[in-house]
Structures are given as structure tokens and as C-alpha cells.
Amino acid sequence: MTLRRAVGRFVTARGAMQALHFMPLKSFHLDVAYDAAVIVALRTARTTGDRTLLETLGIRDWLYRLQANELASLVADMVSGPVRLLEIGPAAGVLFEAVKLKGRSVVLTHYTGVGPAGERARFEMLHGDGTVPFTYTDRIELEDLDEDGGDPVLTVFNQNQAVRFGHGGDLDWAGAIAVARLPTLAALRVSLGRSATRMTVHGHRVVLPGLNDLRRRLRETARPWQVAVKPGFDAGLFLPDPDAPGDAPDTALCILLCRADADRQDGFEPV
Amino acid sequence: MTSITMGAPAAATFPDFDPLPPDAGILARKIGEGSGLLALDSSTRVEFIDADGRHVHRYDVPDDSDLQNCGGYLDKILQYRSPELLAYLREAGVTVESFTSGRFPLLGTRSPMLDLAIHRLIRTLRKEHPRKRVSLFDLGCTVGEHFDLLDTMIRAESTTGETAADLLSYCGLDIAPLVLCAARELHRHVAPENFRLLHAEGSTIDLPDGSFDISLSVGVINSLGDPIGGTRKLIRLSRVATVLALWVADIDDGLWATSHRTTPTFLFGRNDLKALADAVPERRLLVADFIPEALSTQQSHFVGIDPSALASMGCYHLVVTSRSDVFPDFSPMVF
Numbered sequence: 001m002t003l004r005r006a007v008g009r010f011v012t013a014r015g016a017m018q019a020l021h022f023m024p025l026k027s028f029h030l031d032v033a034y035d036a037a038v039i040v041a042l043r044t045a046r047t048t049g050d051r052t053l054l055e056t057l058g059i060r061d062w063l064y065r066l067q068a069n070e071l072a073s074l075v076a077d078m079v080s081g082p083v084r085l086l087e088i089g090p091a092a093g094v095l096f097e098a099v100k101l102k103g104r105s106v107v108l109t110h111y112t113g114v115g116p117a118g119e120r121a122r123f124e125m126l127h128g129d130g131t132v133p134f135t136y137t138d139r140i141e142l143e144d145l146d147e148d149g150g151d152p153v154l155t156v157f158n159q160n161q162a163v164r165f166g167h168g169g170d171l172d173w174a175g176a177i178a179v180a181r182l183p184t185l186a187a188l189r190v191s192l193g194r195s196a197t198r199m200t201v202h203g204h205r206v207v208l209p210g211l212n213d214l215r216r217r218l219r220e221t222a223r224p225w226q227v228a229v230k231p232g233f234d235a236g237l238f239l240p241d242p243d244a245p246g247d248a249p250d251t252a253l254c255i256l257l258c259r260a261d262a263d264r265q266d267g268f269e270p271v
Numbered sequence: 272m273t274s275i276t277m278g279a280p281a282a283a284t285f286p287d288f289d290p291l292p293p294d295a296g297i298l299a300r301k302i303g304e305g306s307g308l309l310a311l312d313s314s315t316r317v318e319f320i321d322a323d324g325r326h327v328h329r330y331d332v333p334d335d336s337d338l339q340n341c342g343g344y345l346d347k348i349l350q351y352r353s354p355e356l357l358a359y360l361r362e363a364g365v366t367v368e369s370f371t372s373g374r375f376p377l378l379g380t381r382s383p384m385l386d387l388a389i390h391r392l393i394r395t396l397r398k399e400h401p402r403k404r405v406s407l408f409d410l411g412c413t414v415g416e417h418f419d420l421l422d423t424m425i426r427a428e429s430t431t432g433e434t435a436a437d438l439l440s441y442c443g444l445d446i447a448p449l450v451l452c453a454a455r456e457l458h459r460h461v462a463p464e465n466f467r468l469l470h471a472e473g474s475t476i477d478l479p480d481g482s483f484d485i486s487l488s489v490g491v492i493n494s495l496g497d498p499i500g501g502t503r504k505l506i507r508l509s510r511v512a513t514v515l516a517l518w519v520a521d522i523d524d525g526l527w528a529t530s531h532r533t534t535p536t537f538l539f540g541r542n543d544l545k546a547l548a549d550a551v552p553e554r555r556l557l558v559a560d561f562i563p564e565a566l567s568t569q570q571s572h573f574v575g576i577d578p579s580a581l582a583s584m585g586c587y588h589l590v591v592t593s594r595s596d597v598f599p600d601f602s603p604m605v606f
Contacts, residue, residue: 003327005285006318009334009531011574014310020299021574022290023531025339030332033342037449040341044452053449058333088275116279121349129459142273169280179273201317201330203282236330
């Protein structure tokens with residue numbers, strides 16, 4: 001199907017549907033801009049104690065879509081003592097900043113972000129404040145981090161963030177999660193049916209693992225995986241599947257966590 | 272070994288479509304004429320239609336200009352700070368020719384061309400007073416990106432490793448707290464006394480006349496609550512020169528239009544420009560450039576402007592100064 005797209009600001013008379021005016025916007029005014037803006041808001045809250053920016057509607061909306069606060073809280077719950085964070089798919093590093101805001105509840109000694117090389121300059125500019133030492137790389141051997149004798153590593157697979165830019169579009173996220181060392185946390189857009197290739201509104205083709213297949217795959221690891229599923233979460237990011245029946249949501253956000261102890265996280269269930 | 276490599280695959284491209292219905296312009300023009308008693312809403316979204324023109328999909332994102340500006344200007348800073356740009360300017364020189372060569376297309380756009388004029392002033396003032404920092408006031412500073420391009424220009428010309436942090440005393444003012452926070456975060460390497468930020472509406476500047484060597488505003492004066500009074504104040508704030516981009520219409524007295532942000536925007540008329548020329552008697556309005564709105568890359572900036580009216584609008588790049596010796600290539604505005 002040939003689709004045409006309009007991206008920008010639509011001006012209407014109050015309460016009307018029909019647009020009176022249209023201002024096209026560039027891609028750097030959208031996801032890239034929102035990520036940078038929430039990093040600034042989180043940083044300001046941390047450095048000044050003033051959370052006013054975090055309470056603005058646009059910032060709250062974007063933080064929710066990225067699940068940044070939710071994931072940062074889970075990081076805080078999953079670790080005790082000094083920890084290194086390894087994030088696969090950080091984009092500009094919103095979660096990194098949200099974890100820094102956790103302050104004393106997370107003793108973050110190092111952060112590694114694994115993302116496309118082309119994003120390095122932006123990441124380094126936004127996080128060059130020296131608060132937490134970090135590395136940005138486009139390739140990593142997961143085992144290397146465990147063998148270096150440093151602080152324990154919590155791995156976060158942040159496909160929910162990466163998918164907005166098509167980062168890791170060819171990565172087998174479910175496969176990588178299944179073999180990751182503990183503790184592990186993941187935010188994954190999934191298909192509620194079978195694994196499906198979908199296109200985002202930004203034109204990136206992404207493979208969404210099927211939820212049931214994912215559950216089965218993780219059960220087979222014999223590890224204590226826990227899951228929380230949010231059907232229909234931010235589903236509009238994906239263009240409609242022409243083969244999908246009806247209007248019921250066919251995608252979901254799946255938050256997964258696994259740690260050595262089997263304590264049940266509030267709101268989660270075993271896979 | 273579990274190896275993860277992160278790439279960024281290319282995105283599919285979609286042809287654009289014009290989402291406005293054929294009759295949208297009629298009602299919108301009533302707003303443009305100021306005769307439409309309408310409250311306006313806006314939303315930022317991605318819309319798709321199929322080959323038959325049927326709406327297929329809509330995805331809304333936060334409709335917040337501060338967020339969008341923050342990211343847009345951060346993108347500029349990234350480009351201004353790139354080592355490739357610095358190397359290019361070292362080789363090609365900081366000149367109109369190097370800015371307009373097309374090698375770095377961003378350099379040929381409005382804001383960098385105005386920074387080039389500021390750089391000329393900085394170069395002159397440093398020659399005349401080598402030990403004195405040049406002070407610069409930036410009205411509508413957003414994330415402080417002018418500082419970064421000036422820094423790259425200064426680095427490119429310096430044989431002793433000087434930077435903007437060494438030579439400038441910068442003060443930025445903006446109405447949006449978010450962009451000011453971003454400006455602060457991105458310039459922590461500059462001593463706070465040389466990179467000051469003020470949160471205020473630009474018409475309410477409460478600083479003594481002659482507080483700065485140079486003052487600057489790129490279009491923001493059109494959005495002030497008191498555009499004429501605020502701009503006259505901005506001119507008086509400077510001891511040497513004021514660098515401006517301002518939108519005008521070919522009319523005697525200015526008028527209020529509506530921007531796509533649904534906020535009022537003032538278009539200066541001839542009498543308003545005269546009022547600016549009179550802000551400091553010995554100064555003149557020197558015209559660096561004039562971009563007709565019909566050639567602008569953002570022709571949708573104003574809501575409800577009739578295409579014929581658009582032809583009479585444009586943006587002046589001006590330097591308000593008595594130092595015409597610094598700008599022999601700029602023409603004095605004739606009224």
C-alpha cells in the first residue's frame with residue numbers, strides 16, 4: 001500500500017476537526033527533541049531539586065512513553081550496593097539520566113550505552129557533565145563485563161526506546177534477553193499474536209516478538225523471569241497491520257525482569 | 272560469547288501530502304486579517320493517507336514548542352561543535368565565502384550569517400581593546416547556540432588557542448525555562464560569570480542602557496509583548512551595535528499576525544523601522560540582507576496569510592550601529 005505522510009503542527013478552530021493551517025516539522029523537532037528535553041528536565045531536577053519541568057504535560061507524556069521513571073524505579077528495586085548499568089538501545093540516554101535522578105537509592109559506578117555509532121556525539125554532549133563515568137559503544141560482548149572483576153552489572157534491554165529510531169532493528173532482542181546474565185531488565189514492544197514485522201510512523205521496520213513465544217522462550221531458560229504486560233501501550237507508533245482483525249490492540253509493552261532472588265515485584269507475574 | 276552490535280537501519284520514506292482541505296485558507300485568512308473571532312487549538316502529529324486520499328493513521332506527540340525548540344537547537348549545537356566544521360573554517364577562513372560555499376549548508380542560513388556579522392564586531396573590538404572581553408546580550412537565546420558558533424569561529428582564527436569562553440562575556444535571555452536549563456547544562460565549561468542567563472519576557476528587560484557591547488535577536492523581537500518598545504530597549508542596551516533578524520511587511524504601520532504556535536507575532540512596518548532607527552540618534556540601520564517570505568524555508572510560519580500578502584513580507588538582517596566602517600558592504604536603510 002502506498003502511503004503519504006504529513007508531519008507537523010495542525011491548527012484548528014477550537015473544538016473543530018478540520019485543520020485551518022499546517023506547519024511541517026523536521027524529524028529533529030520530534031523524538032530527538034523530546035528525548036533531549038526530558039534529559040534536560042531530569043538533569044535540572046537532580047542538580048537544582050526543582051521538579052517543575054518534570055511536571056509539565058509534554059515532559060510527563062514523553063517520560064511515560066519511554067517508561068523512563070518506571071524502569072528507573074525497577075533498577076532501584078533490583079540492586080543493592082554499587083552497580084554498573086549496561087543499556088542496550090539507549091538512544092540519547094533518557095533512562096541513564098532517570099537512574100541518576102534516583103540519587104542514593106542507586107549507587108551507579110559506571111554506565112555503558114550500546115547504540116549506533118552515529119548517535120555517539122549527541123549522547124556524549126548530553127551526558128558530559130561528569131556525574132557518572134560512561135562508555136558509549138556500538139558493539140559489546142556481554143561476557144566481558146562479568147569477567148573484569150568490577151561491580152555487578154545490571155543489563156537493561158531498552159527496545160521500547162530503541163524502536164523509536166529503528167536502532168537494533170535487525171537485533172534478535174528476545175534471543176539476547178534469554179541468554180543475558182542476571183540481573184536483567186527489559187522493556188520490549190511485542191506483538192500480541194505471532195512475531196510480526198511492523199513499520200513505525202517514522203518509517204523503520206521492526207520485528208516485534210510474539211508475546212506467547214517470548215514467554216515460552218524465557219520459561220525454557222528455567223530462570224525466575226517476571227513479566228508485566230501493557231496491551232495497546234503507545235500502539236499508534238506503529239502503522240496499522242492491514243491483516244489485523246478489528247480494532248483490538250495487537251501490540252503491547254512487555255516489561256521483563258529477572259534477578260537471582262525470586263521475590264515477586266509488585267505488578268509482575270511469572271512468565 | 273554473546274555479541275551485540277547496534278545499527279541504525281535506513282528508514283522508509285513516505286511522500287508528503289498537504290493535509291489542509293481546499294477551503295481551509297478562507298477561514299484561516301479571516302484570522303490573518305484579524306477579523307476571525309476564533310479560539311485556536313493546535314496539535315503536533317503524524318498523519319497518513321492512502322493512495323485514494325483516505326485517512327489511514329494518526330499519531331499524536333506532545334504539542335509543545337519548547338520541547339521541539341530545545342531539540343532543534345541542540346541539533347544545531349552538535350553541528351556547530353563538530354570537529355569537521357572547525358577544521359573546515361581553519362582551512363577556508365571565517366568569511367562570507369566560506370559560509371556560503373555549500374560545504375556546510377547550515378552556515379549559509381539566517382542565524383549563522385548573523386553570527387558572522389557579530390564575529391566581525393568581536394574581531395574589531397578585540398583589536399581595539401585586546402585585554403577586554405566583548406560582552407554580548409542574546410534576546411531569545413534558547414540553548415545559547417550563538418555562543419557555540421562564535422566559539423568555533425574564534426577557535427578557527429586563533430593561533431594561540433583562544434575560545435569564546437576566553438573572549439566573551441555572554442548573557443542570554445529567554446521566556447522558556449526548559450531551554451534556559453538546557454543552555455546552562457550545555458555550557459557548564461564556561462565560567463558562570465561569563466555565561467549568564469536570564470528568565471524573562473523580552474520587553475521587560477530591566478538593565479541599564481549601554482550594558483553590553485553587542486546585543487542580538489534573531490526573530491524573537493517579533494514575538495515580544497511590546498515589539499517596538501522592546502527592540503528600542505535592546506538597541507539602547509548595546510554600546511556598539513545591535514544585530515537583528517526581524518520580519519516586516521510592506522506597510523506603514525505594523526500589524527499583528529498569528530504564528531503556527533497560535534501566538535501573536537508582530538510584523539514591523541515602515542514607521543516602526545523608523546522608530547528603531549531613532550532609538551539611539553547617531554546609529555543607522557545597516558541592511559545585511561533581506562529574505563522575501565516567499566523564498567523562506569518556513570512559509571507556513573504565519574496562519575492565514577494570503578499568498579498576495581506573503582509577497583509583501585520578508586525578513587531583514589540588520590545591524591544597528593554607528594560603526595559603518597566595520598560593515599562597508601552593508602547598505603544603510605533608506606526611508
